[in-house]
Amino acid sequence: MSKKGLLILITMVAALGGLLFGYDTGIINGTQFYFSKYFELSDFMKGWVVSSALIGCFVGAIGAGTISNALGRKVTLIISALLFTVSAAGSGLPSFLPESVTLLVIFRLIGGLGIGLASMAAPTYIAEISPKDKRGVLVSFYQLAIVTGFFVVFLATYFIGNGNTEAENVSTGWRWMFWSELIPCLLFLGLTFFIPKSPRWLVQKGMEEAAMVVLNKLHSKEVAQKEIDEIKASLAKERKTQLTGTSVLQKSVLPIIIIGSILSLLQQFTGINAVLYYGGDIFEKALGYGQEDVLAQQILLGAVNFLFTFVAMFTVDKLGRKPLIIIGSFGMLLGFILLGGTLYADAVGIVSLIGVLLFIGSFAMSMGPVTWVLLSEMFPNKIRSVAMSIAVAVQWAGNALVTFSFPVIAGSETNLDGFWNRSLPYFIFSVFIIFIIIFTQKYLFETKGKSLEEVEGIWEEKYGEIE
Structure with missing residues (x-):
């Protein structure tokens, strides 16, 4: 196999963590429509059950930096695969054990821990094995895997649920939807044992020869030697600062972490996961679709999400990160x-559906993949693991807030019976999207074509050397 082919293959294996991220979070869309009726959940309880996994995501992301630094990116991915497997197997257990929504929440929390670990370790690992001129497209494989997971799970829930009556899906169908995740879980778990360790982590642990072996397998000798020299130079500076310690409150560090965390948070405040998690409710309650169409409409969402991610992959290293976010x-x-306008005017129809699909497609070509690309490359080496963990944890906290609050706001009297006529959530999200445009223009710089060490140099020019 060629070096390029091997690099892509290893990237795809690591990106399976993203596929499970998408599958595990997307499966809640197809199942919550039915288990909410099974457990007779209120809007408040529905928000709690759906968002419970995100608490695990937050905790997993917080601990991912420490685990990843101590055990390596590869081992962190293996641990996440184990957690995914336990969660998928356990989420359907209420069919054999006493019926309790608490049991479902516990296994969703376990899956969330796996997502939190993978969401930090996978893009970081991919960024650390990639040459700088291909890093954007290779890290975008992670987002492609996420949306592939969403699309595949929508197909799976459709084919599992479409052959059943609604009563059968409410009784048992949603459990089989959860269990379908075991297939990609076991695939990810098995393949991660065969990928190499991160060369940056190996050098950090004093295993330079092992790192050189990995880089020589993936790149030409010239590129591999340049990569190892840049890693060593960066780590030499890092070890020097370790004598006094690098604080996240340091004036040259804190602004970078704040910018990355705000970017990460804004990805969630677009409302993407409100649409992906509660697509069934939106189509049935807001857009008036019949229950028999709900699963089919979710496939349409997943297909648009999947296809438009390729737009980002083919343009992120050509147009750049900032232009894609703004467009x-x-x-x-x-x-x-x-969408909000047609709801407000009580004129729901094809224009409303076009609005939903336009939102999904635009997210898929911008804030979806580009946020992960920027997070994987924007943080200086010496703070990358800690800063990435903080930014990803903030993202999961934002995700949990949006996921928990959306059904409450959407089901409130203010939204349903008052001035807003079901449109309030979408106008709230619109305000945050306007803020994304302003924030991107003012605080983000273009990282296209720059090595991780060059990006670090730009930050040091802006805020001073990290001590």
């Missing part, structure tokens, strides 16, 4: 204006 943000804004 996509205008598309997301227009999509929610169409």
